[in-house]
Amino acid sequence: xxxxxxxxxxxxxxxALFSSGLLPARASSMEPFVPDAExxxxxxxxxxxxxxxxxTKVWSYEGQLLSGSGVTVQNLSGTYLGPILRAQSGKKVRIxxxxxxxxxxxxxxxxxxVPEDCDGQPMQAIGPGQTKIYEFEVIDRAGPYWFHxxxxxxxxxxxxxxxxxxFQVWDPTEELAVPxxxxxxxxxxxxxxxxxxxxxxxxxxxxxxxWGYLGSKVLVNGQANAAFSLEPRAYRLRILNGSNARTYKxxxxxxxxxxxxxxxxxxxxxALSKSYVMLMPGERVDIWADFTSVAGxxxxxxxxxxxxxxxxxxxxxMGGGGMMGSSLANGASFNILTVSVGRKATxxxxxxxxxxxxxxxxxxxxxxFNSPVPFVLAMxxxxxxxxxxxxxxxxxxxxxxxxxxxxxxAWEWINNSSIPHPMHIHNVMFQVLKRTPPSSTSSYNTVNQxxxxxxxxxxxxxxxxxxxxxxxxxxxxxxMYMYHCHILEHEDMTMMRNYMIMDPMMPGM
Ligand code: C2O
Ligand code: CU
Ligand code: CU
Numbered sequence: 001x002x003x004x005x006x007x008x009x010x011x012x013x014x015x016a017l018f019s020s021g022l023l024p025a026r027a028s029s030m031e032p033f034v035p036d037a038e039x040x041x042x043x044x045x046x047x048x049x050x051x052x053x054x055x056t057k058v059w060s061y062e063g064q065l066l067s068g069s070g071v072t073v074q075n076l077s078g079t080y081l082g083p084i085l086r087a088q089s090g091k092k093v094r095i096x097x098x099x100x101x102x103x104x105x106x107x108x109x110x111x112x113x114v115p116e117d118c119d120g121q122p123m124q125a126i127g128p129g130q131t132k133i134y135e136f137e138v139i140d141r142a143g144p145y146w147f148h149x150x151x152x153x154x155x156x157x158x159x160x161x162x163x164x165x166x167f168q169v170w171d172p173t174e175e176l177a178v179p180x181x182x183x184x185x186x187x188x189x190x191x192x193x194x195x196x197x198x199x200x201x202x203x204x205x206x207x208x209x210x211w212g213y214l215g216s217k218v219l220v221n222g223q224a225n226a227a228f229s230l231e232p233r234a235y236r237l238r239i240l241n242g243s244n245a246r247t248y249k250x251x252x253x254x255x256x257x258x259x260x261x262x263x264x265x266x267x268x269x270x271a272l273s274k275s276y277v278m279l280m281p282g283e284r285v286d287i288w289a290d291f292t293s294v295a296g297x298x299x300x301x302x303x304x305x306x307x308x309x310x311x312x313x314x315x316x317x318m319g320g321g322g323m324m325g326s327s328l329a330n331g332a333s334f335n336i337l338t339v340s341v342g343r344k345a346t347x348x349x350x351x352x353x354x355x356x357x358x359x360x361x362x363x364x365x366x367x368x369f370n371s372p373v374p375f376v377l378a379m380x381x382x383x384x385x386x387x388x389x390x391x392x393x394x395x396x397x398x399x400x401x402x403x404x405x406x407x408x409x410a411w412e413w414i415n416n417s418s419i420p421h422p423m424h425i426h427n428v429m430f431q432v433l434k435r436t437p438p439s440s441t442s443s444y445n446t447v448n449q450x451x452x453x454x455x456x457x458x459x460x461x462x463x464x465x466x467x468x469x470x471x472x473x474x475x476x477x478x479x480m481y482m483y484h485c486h487i488l489e490h491e492d493m494t495m496m497r498n499y500m501i502m503d504p505m506m507p508g509m
Pocket of ligand 1: 148150426482486
């Protein structure tokens with residue numbers, strides 16, 4: 001099926017642009033693709049131990065390095081989580097994605113800029129037994145990217161069944177700043193997820209209509225009651241909120257600040273000291289955690305209590321646990337990870353100079369800096385989540401969803417709904433320019449010191465009644481990509497749209 005034949009455009013001139021055949025055309029299609037490394041990733045069903053007693057049926061990714069160098073594949077044993085892929089920036093990767101599930105799936109490389117046909121959008125899903133080949137150069141800076149399924153209407157449940165993995169990109173600049181970046185020697189992945197289980201230890205997927213899927217058990221790297229034994233020295237904690245819907249307010253139990261060195265798009269220009277960090281689904285944060293001062297003791301990574309919003313028309317709060325399909329309310333306080341710190345350190349890694357971020361968006365380089373394109377987040381009658389009043393339609397791109405390659409542009413998320421949304425854009429990193437807080441700040445004040453608004457982001461928290469202005473430069477790849485709420489049930493339920501990156505040199509546009 002030729003997807004382009006089915007596209008219907010509401011933007012003036014776009015149809016002409018398409019029929020000219022000049023878009024999107026993969027830049028690389030002219031020359032043969034010569035990979036530095038070839039990898040296979042297989043989606044399959046298996047059983048893993050999570051709780052004591054019966055093993056849990058999960059869907060998982062298994063990886064294998066087939067040939068080449070510059071990329072490593074580290075499978076994690078005894079968990080449903082997929083492999084950690086670690087690639088040097090600039091490497092060319094070919095991935096054979098085999099779908100051994102009994103339903104359609106597709107793999108999406110979250111945060112990476114890849115050609116349109118490698119983005120893993122719903123329309124690119126493959127059926128059971130099929131293989132999709134991805135070929136792309138890793139052009140992004142060092143950073144904590146990840147991958148997960150993205151099939152039509154089934155993303156949330158496939159992720160809930162276990163499908164997710166890390167795609168860590170490193171480069172020599174990062175290695176200078178953070179020792180061991182290239183090998184992960186000082187890295188500790190901390191993938192935070194929540195799940196409900198039935199009485200036979202099987203995943204129970206029972207999402208709430210408003211909030212999405214909230215589990216009453218919090219897992220780290222696929223393990224319940226997670227506990228690490230670490231040395232009294234510094235580690236890099238590479239935290240991913242891989243949950244479908246839950247928001248975390250991360251803090252140390254002993255009130256030591258979180259030293260933030262990186263976000264979605266890699267290292268910050270300077271470490272930030274935060275008493276807590278808010279992390280919504282899809283977001284990442286790199287923490288430089290130095291346990292030297294807590295030798296011989298325990299420290300717990302917690303989620304602190306906060307008010308997630310959810311008031312409906314001024315009526316009673318929907319924040320009660322019982323209303324969410326989980327006994328653990330969104331905004332409740334709980335432990336995530338217990339770190340038992342030993343008495344002896346074998347190495348003493350220290351942080352080097354963090355890399356500058358030369359790009360700064362302002363009125364001099366963003367022509368619509370003072371009039372960002374508005375994207376209104378709302379719930380319509382009948383519990384339909386919308387963006388600018390629209391729902392997901394794989395064939396549709398509207399005029400305000402068309403952007404030019406290499407031309408900086410500002411967008412503004414406007415949350416007219418009662419709950420927070422983590423807004424994600426594929427194939428780009430943006431910077432947060434400005435937050436306009438809600439007029440009523442009782443919920444906001446429980447979270448707003450924890451927002452991560454420096455550095456490069458691909459997913460940003462937009463609190464109820466808040467506006468968040470961002471700016472970015474799309475490219476180098478052109479074509480159709482997507483943006484959506486990363487509460488996966490909202491995404492599957494329609495809170496997702498296409499956007500189109502076009503060539504600014506096209507006459508008449
Ligand atoms: Cu992790 Cu379409 O996103
Ligand atoms: Cu994505
Ligand atoms: Cu949402």
